[in-house]
Amino acid sequence: MYRTHNCGALRISDVGQEVVLSGWNQASRDFGGMTFVDLRDRYGITQLVFNIDDNKELAEKAQKLGREYVLRVEGVVRERSNKNPNRPTGDIEIEVRSMDILNGSKTPPFTIEDETDGGDDLRMKYRYLDIRRAPVRENLIFRSKLAIETRKYLSDNDFVEVETPNLIKSTPEGARDFVVPSRMNPGQFYALPQSPQTFKQLLMVAGMDRYFQIVKCFRDEDLRADRQPEFTQIDCEMAFVTRDEVLDTFEGLTKHLFKETLGIELPDFPKISYDEAMTRYGSDKPDTRFGMEFVEMNDFAKGQGFGVFDNSELVVGIVAKGIASEYSNKNLKELTEWMQRPQIGAKGLVYVKFNEDGSIKSTVGKFFDDEALVNWGNRMGATPGDIIFALSGEAEKTRKQLNELRLEMGRRLGLMDPKVFNPLWVVDFPLLEWDEESERFHAMHHPFTAPKKEDEQRMLTGDHETMKSLRADAYDLVINGVEIGGGSIRIHDRDLQSKNFDLLGFTKEEAEAQFGFLLGAFEYGAPPHGGIAFGFDRLCAVLNGQNSIRDFIAFPKNNQGRDIMIDAPAPVDQEQLKELHLDLDLENK
Structure with a gap:
């Protein structure tokens, strides 16, 4: 047989057993009179021992083994004198009595190690x-x-x-x-x-x-x-x-x-x-392992003569807690440049730094006095040692940009513990998205998603603007900012499904050619x-x-x-x- 045990099975209780093992040569260590080989298979690693005093021919054969050679060995389990606590088999080794080389191996192009x-x-x-x-x-x-x-x-x-x-x-x-x-x-x-x-x-x-x-x-x-x-x-x-x-x-x-x-x-x-997720986090797959939720600033940051804010649809910010002493002007400049990269596209980044000594430093200090900035801090929950970061512009785009900043700050501040899991359901997505370029609606999930029950009639009879506000009976499972899965209640009525195809720009002929088999099935008692x-x-x-x-x-x-x-x-x-x-x-x- 090729093996009586796998390479992860043997323990101190097996000392004295005669065993047969097969696997790959993970590594060899030659100490002249003694050669040690780590034999690996899917289950683990077991140390083999070859003693030149016991069997010179076998020991010399072991000295010539290459990495990843495939071996079959017979031997006796014995207790190791130098135990390895990091390995389940680290209390024992195999005193090898015979060895077959089942196959050789070229030197691997990289090390087969963790x-x-x-x-x-x-x-x-x-x-x-x-x-x-x-x-x-x-x-x-x-x-x-x-x-x-x-x-x-x-x-x-x-x-x-x-x-x-x-x-x-x-x-x-x-x-x-x-x-x-x-x-x-x-x-x-x-x-x-x-x-x-x-x-x-x-x-x-x-x-x-x-x-x-x-x-x-x-x-x-x-x-x-x-x-x-x-x-x-x-x-x-x-x-x-x-x-x-x-x-x-x-x-x-x-x-x-x-x-x-x-x-x-x-x-x-x-x-x-969905609306709450976008308002609080700027994302329909929010990572809730940390706070730093969005605070909309329109009512206290606009109308103060700062055109960048005054001419924007939305001014919104986040508070990064306890980092004021760590973030120098150089750090803040680098962060601003990070936000201005084409992948994010922010025109700039407004910050208000509340120092521990009570002083305030801000990129908009020329437009807002300390009293106004203290008011910002009070409204946003900032305290000495914190920094407010704010963006402004078209609402949807600005929220997405601030979401990128929030996630980046979460990474930089070590707030995304991979051993913590925060699952949540995001529900009530928009049913349709209007695309200006193609001038037609697209399904936010897919064409078979049902509207919320209370929106069905509006879908069948509403005008173009009504269609933009239709909600889907759709849901996503999000864990740690990653969309794990998504689904919906489906349309099961032919008329409603046909209406959805109409809204998505299908002609009757196209809908029939593409999905006639499904529409036809709906006429036979679809549940x-x-x-x-x-x-x-x-x-x-x-x-x-x-x-x-x-x-x-x-x-x-x-x-x-x-x-x-x-x-x-x-x-x-x-x-x-x-x-x-x-x-x-x-x-x-």
């Missing part, structure tokens, strides 16, 4: 080696446990796992589709699903009542740390439910996952409206229904206090959407293109 010297691209090219490192391996094991616990909870709550198609029809809403040419239908294409949205609604029409799927989805969009072209969702739908019943069910799922994977008992999740989808990769990262989802995906793509390990995407042979009726001479185009 802290490696390999850069991102190098590790992604040799991902099969990177996964041997404990941090990446443990992330993938965590992901597996999270999936198992998800299935347990949903199964126990009467959800049925149903697979939906991966080759579907392209739709114009949302992100760009990945398209797949059909060989048997010349000139026609499938699309890879951005989500199983319409299929899970059809399952509710079909009477399945409670559906879930841990499903792969695809979006052809620009990438960043929390995006990949293919990603995984916990996708769910329920029939005959209200919004709060959906929220209770998936708050329960979230609490279950935290308890079973991290041992953390979460309190009940607060709910705040009220709603659901949610969690970003599974993102949930894994948040539970582990990490920003990037890459290390929770076995074989991720880079920022250009490439798999640099297998070198994909790649050109396709001209004969394949001909079969697909895509005879493209790419070199001459």
Whole structure:
């Protein structure tokens, strides 16, 4: 046999046992008469000992081992004289009696250690080696446990796992589709699903009542740390439910996952409206691990002869507590320049510094005397040692800019403890967004989201301005400033769904061509229904206090959407293109 135990199993109670272990040579240490080898597998590391006095041939063989050689050893467990308290197997070692080299190895391009010297691209090219490192391996094991616990909870709550198609029809809403040419239908294409949205609604029409799927989805969009072209969702739908019943069910799922994977008992999740989130934090996914909430300043900062404020739709600020002595003029200048970067686009940054000695320093001291600035402090809850930061301009844009500053100050001041988790529900989103450039409405979530019950009639009969104020029966789960999942109560009435397509700029013909199958299904007794989808990769990262989802995906793509390990995407042979009726001479185009 290759092993009687794995490399993480043996303890002091096993001393004297004859064992067989197999794994990789993590590291070798040669001390002349003694050679020590750290043998590693998925489960841990066990130290092997080769003594030249006991078996010269075997010891010399061990001295020649390269890193990552695959070994099988037989030996006896003995107590270590120099114990390693940082390793579960650190009380014992194996006195090796025989060893087989199962496979050699080239010298790895980076060290297979917790802290490696390999850069991102190098590790992604040799991902099969990177996964041997404990941090990446443990992330993938965590992901597996999270999936198992998800299935347990949903199964126990009467959800049925149903697979939906991966080759579907392209739709114009949302992100760009990945398209797949059909060989048997010349000139026609499938699309890879951005989500199983319409299929899970059809399952509710079909009477399945409670559906879930841990499903792969695809979006052809620009990438960043929390995006990949293919990603995984916990996708769910329920029939005959209200919004709060959906929220209770998936708050329960979230609490279950935290308890079973991290041992953390979460309190009940607060709910705040979209409007409240934007007013208090400038974001529909606020990080509530720290305060620094927005204070609107129009009524006490405008009308004092400072044109920048007086001519603005909104003046709004935050208070950073206890940092006045730490932030010099140089620090404040650097922060202002940070806000003026094109990514944020602030024209400047107003600050009022309340020093511990009672003095006040401000960028607007020429326009506001100390009495006025003290009033600012009183109105905003600032005390000696604090700094007020303020921005002004068009309301929506200014709130977004101040949100960036709030988050940056949270990072700089160490207020974002990765071991603290603050979940909340954001509810009552706008149903539609008006886009000035295209001069049409877009769905804030997706075209199948139902309006609030009290807004249904206004949606059917209201004018253009009324449509801007419609609220959706939609909700997002936010944890530590990250949108973990989102969903809504769905439209289940053909007339209301047709009206929504009208508002989104679909002609009757386009709506029928794209979604006629769903509209038709609504004519056969569609029940009220709603659901949610969690970003599974993102949930894994948040539970582990990490920003990037890459290390929770076995074989991720880079920022250009490439798999640099297998070198994909790649050109396709001209004969394949001909079969697909895509005879493209790419070199001459």
